[in-house]
Amino acid sequence: MWWPLTAHRLRSRGVFGMNARNVGGILRHNPRALFPIVDDKLKLIEICQRIGVPTPAVYAVFERHGDLRHLREVLDAHPDCVIKPARGSSGRGIVLLTGRLPAGYLRNNGSTSTINELRRHLSDLLSGMYSLGGRPDRAIIQQRLTTHPTLERISYRGTPDVRVLVYRGEPAMAMLRLPTLESNGRANLHQGGVGAGVDIGTGRTTRAVWRGRSIDRHPDTGEPLAKRTIPDWPAILLAAKTIARATGLGYVGVDVVPDATSGAMVLEANARPGLAIQTANGVGLGKVLERIDAMMESGSRVA
Amino acid sequence: MPRLRTPTLGVVLALVSLAGLILFVRGNSPSFVPTDLPPSERQLVEFLLLLPLAALICCVIRTVIGLHTFGTFAPALLGLSFREVQSLAGVFILIVVLSVGWMTRRGLARLNLLQVSRSAVLLSVAVMLLLAYVLLSNHRGNPVSGAIPFLPLVIVTALVERFWTMEEEDGTSAALRTMGATMLTSLTVFLFVRWEFIVRSMVDNPELLGFVVAAQITLGRYTGFRLVELYRFRDLAKDQP
Numbered sequence: 282m283w284w285p286l287t288a289h290r291l292r293s294r295g296v297f298g299m300n301a302r303n304v305g306g307i308l309r310h311n312p313r314a315l316f317p318i319v320d321d322k323l324k325l326i327e328i329c330q331r332i333g334v335p336t337p338a339v340y341a342v343f344e345r346h347g348d349l350r351h352l353r354e355v356l357d358a359h360p361d362c363v364i365k366p367a368r369g370s371s372g373r374g375i376v377l378l379t380g381r382l383p384a385g386y387l388r389n390n391g392s393t394s395t396i397n398e399l400r401r402h403l404s405d406l407l408s409g410m411y412s413l414g415g416r417p418d419r420a421i422i423q424q425r426l427t428t429h430p431t432l433e434r435i436s437y438r439g440t441p442d443v444r445v446l447v448y449r450g451e452p453a454m455a456m457l458r459l460p461t462l463e464s465n466g467r468a469n470l471h472q473g474g475v476g477a478g479v480d481i482g483t484g485r486t487t488r489a490v491w492r493g494r495s496i497d498r499h500p501d502t503g504e505p506l507a508k509r510t511i512p513d514w515p516a517i518l519l520a521a522k523t524i525a526r527a528t529g530l531g532y533v534g535v536d537v538v539p540d541a542t543s544g545a546m547v548l549e550a551n552a553r554p555g556l557a558i559q560t561a562n563g564v565g566l567g568k569v570l571e572r573i574d575a576m577m578e579s580g581s582r583v584a
Numbered sequence: 585m586p587r588l589r590t591p592t593l594g595v596v597l598a599l600v601s602l603a604g605l606i607l608f609v610r611g612n613s614p615s616f617v618p619t620d621l622p623p624s625e626r627q628l629v630e631f632l633l634l635l636p637l638a639a640l641i642c643c644v645i646r647t648v649i650g651l652h653t654f655g656t657f658a659p660a661l662l663g664l665s666f667r668e669v670q671s672l673a674g675v676f677i678l679i680v681v682l683s684v685g686w687m688t689r690r691g692l693a694r695l696n697l698l699q700v701s702r703s704a705v706l707l708s709v710a711v712m713l714l715l716a717y718v719l720l721s722n723h724r725g726n727p728v729s730g731a732i733p734f735l736p737l738v739i740v741t742a743l744v745e746r747f748w749t750m751e752e753e754d755g756t757s758a759a760l761r762t763m764g765a766t767m768l769t770s771l772t773v774f775l776f777v778r779w780e781f782i783v784r785s786m787v788d789n790p791e792l793l794g795f796v797v798a799a800q801i802t803l804g805r806y807t808g809f810r811l812v813e814l815y816r817f818r819d820l821a822k823d824q825p
Contacts, residue, residue, distance in 0.1 A: 287814045290821040298809040298817075300647055305807060346698070373753050401696045408699035410749060472754060493816060560820065 295567025297556055302566075310449065310531025311552050318528050319550040320413055322421060323367045328527050334520050335546045337363075337424040344419050346407055349400050355422055356386060356399070364403065366411045367419040370551075372467035374411030376402060377425055377439070389438050389466045426548075427541040429512045435459055435475075437501040439466030442538045443479065443517050446554055446566075447525035449532075449577055452518050453569045455479040456561040457486055457511060462501045470557040475499060477506050478562030484514025490560045516545035524550055534558075592805050596798045603794025615788045626787075631664060633786040636796045638663055638773045643803045645772065650810025651765040654746045659766055661736045663773025675771070677717060678740065681710050682763075685744035693748075707741045 291298075297306070318324050329336035340362060341355045356362070360381035366374040376399070377389035385395040394402075403420050405411070412418035426440050435441070439460030446454045456476045460466050463473030470476045475496070477489040489496050489506035498505055511517065521535035524547055534554025540546050559566055617629055638660035645651050645659075653659050666675060688709050692702050714737070743766070751759040776782060786792055814821075 284811070284814050287818065287821045288809050291809060291814070291817055294820060296817050296820050298807075298813045299650070300810065301807040304805065397696070404696075405699060410699055490819075493819075495819060560817065563820065565820065 291565070295565035295569075295571070296559055297566040299556065302556060306448075306532040306566075306570075307553055311533070312529075315529050316552050319530065319533065319552045321367050322365065322369075322549050323419065325524070325528075325547075325550055326421075329524065329547055332523065332527055334523050334527075335543060337426055337546055337548070339421060339423050341422040342367075342419055343403060343407065343422070346404055349403055349407075352400055352403065353396050356396070357381065359422065359424075360386060361425050363421075363423045363425045364399070364406075365421050365423065366406045367421055368412040368416065369406075369418070370411075370413055372469045372472060374402075374406050375467065377466055379425070391438075426538045426543075426546060429539045429541045431510065431512050432457075432459075432539070434502055434504045435499045435506055435509065437461050437499070439464070439468060440538055442468050442536045442548060443511060444554070444558060445518065445521035445535050445537060446558055447521055447533050447535055448570050448573050450522065450526050451573050451576070452481055452521060453573055454558050454562055454564070454566065455481055455518075456558045457509075459499065459506075461491070461499070470555070470561075475506065476557055476561035477509070478558075478564075479511060481518070484511045484517075485509065486511070488561075488563055490557070493560060495563075512539045513545045520545050520547050592801060596801050599794045599798040599801070603791045603798075606791040606794075607789060610789075610791075616790050617787050627668075630783060630787060631668075633790060633793070634664060634667075634777045634783065635660065636793055636800075637782070637786065638777060640796055640800055640803075641773050641776060642769060643800055645769050647803055647806055648810060650812035651769060652762055653766040653769050654743050654750075654762055655739065655766075658736075658739050658743065659769035660773055661739055662766075662770035664777055665736055666770065666774040667777045675767075675774075677714070681713050681740055682744060682747075684713055685710055685740065686747060689744055689748045703741055703745055706744055707737060710737050710740055710744075 318328065323342065326336050326339060340359045343349060356378065360378060362378050364376040364378070369375065378386045379389055380387040382393055385393045386399065387393055406418055406420050409415045409417045428436050428440050432441050436459050441457060441459045444456050444458055445452050456478055458468035458470065459475040459477065460468050461473055461475055468474045473492065475489055475491045477486040479486055486507055486509045491500055496506065517537045517539060520537050524535050525533045528550055530552055534551040536548040538546050538548055621629065639657055642657055642660050662678065685706055688706060692705060697705070747759050747763055750762060
C-alpha cells in the first residue's frame, strides 16, 4: 500500500506527471499553430538568424533523394559536422562526423562510416524514419559544436547541452545534459545521458541523476558532477529567454550549448519538454510555475 | 479524481443522460441492431461497436497506468483481431509473423532500399506467411472459414518497422519492453472483447456508446499521476533534507 502515499507526497511537492504536463503546461500555454516553428529545426534556425541569436552554421540542407549524389562534396568540404533530421526528436537520427579517413568518415563514437552507409542513412532520414509522425523530412548538415574545456571531464564522446525550461517567458528550471558511453554521444536522458540540476541564479550544478537515480560522479569519467559552473551562463539564459519569447510558446524547453569557441549557441527548442528536469533538480515543477504565475499576476497589476 | 471544468462536465453529463434516457425509454423493446442480420454483417457490427471500447481500454492503459506502446490504437486493433481468430492462435500467428518480419527486416537493411519499398516487402512477406497458414489449416481439414485470421497486416508491418527502428536507436531492451507493453495491452483488449457479456450488452444496447465516449472525455481531463510515474519519481517522494 505504498502508492497512495507516494502520490500524495508527489502532489504536495508539486511534482508534475505527464498528464498534468500535457493539460496544464502544453495544452494551456502552447497553441498548436505554433508547434511547426519548433518542430522544424530549420524554421527555428531561421528565427535565430533573424533576431540575432547565435546558432550553429548550416552547411547544406538535403531535401530530395536525388540530391544525395552531392553528399560526398558537402562532407569532403566539411568533414567535421553533424547530420540531423529537421523534424527529429530525442536525438534520433543524428550522426556526428569528426573527420575524413581514406575508408570513409570518422564518427564521434570511434567507428567509421562509408559514404554509401551515410547516403543510406540520409535516405532513411528523408523518408521520415526519424521524423515526428513519420512524415518526409529534410536533412541538415550543420557545424559540429565542441565541448567547452570546463565540461570536458564530465562528458563522454559528445557535446553536453543545457536544457532551459522557459515558462511564460521566464526561465523556470534548467539542467545540464551530459553524454555517456551508454547514450552514445547523445545528451538525452532516456537514452542514458546524465542530467544535472542547475541553480538558475548562479549557473552551478546542484545534483545529478542517471537512469532515474541520483549519482555523484559521471559514470564513465568518474568526475564529480555537483558544483560545476556552467560557462557563459548569463548568455545561455538570455538566449533561451529570447528564443522562447520569439516562438510565442509559453511552456518550452530550449537547448543551448556552451561552445568552446563561439559561446552560447541555441540548438533547438521543444514544445513538449520532458519531465526528467524535475528528477535532475530534485524539485517538482508545479511550485516553480506557480511562483512565476504569481510574479506575472503582480507584474500585470502594476502595469 | 479527474478534474472536470464546466464545459467538459456539461458534455459528459449530457452524453450520460442522453444515453441513459434512450436506454430507459427503450425499455425492453428490441435493440437498434436487428437480430436477423446476416452473420458477416453482424460480425462487422460487433467489430465496430467494440472498437470504441477497445480504444477506451488503450486510453486507460496509457493515461492511468502509463504503458508506452507502438502506436496508440494498434493494440486495440490487434486485440480485436485476436477475437476474430477466436483463439490464442491469433497471438501465436502474430508472434511468428513478427519474428519472421524482424529477421526479414535485418536482411533488408543490407539492400539499401527506400523506406516505402522496404515496408512493401515486409507486407508481402507477412502476406505469404498468412497465406501459408490459411492453406495449411485447410489442408489439415480445419478450414479457417468465415473467420479468416484477419490480422491488420499493415499494422503488423508497421510494428516490425518501428520495433527495428527502436532497437537501432534505443537498444534491444527498450524495443522489447515496448513490444511487451504492446502485447500486454492487446491481450487486455482481447480479454475484454471476448467476454460474451460485454459483446451482448453492446449489440443489444448500442446507446452504451454514449457512456464509452463520456468515459473517454473524462479520461481526457485526468491530470493525476500515471501508475508508472509513482515509480519513476519515487526519489522525489522520499524524505528530503
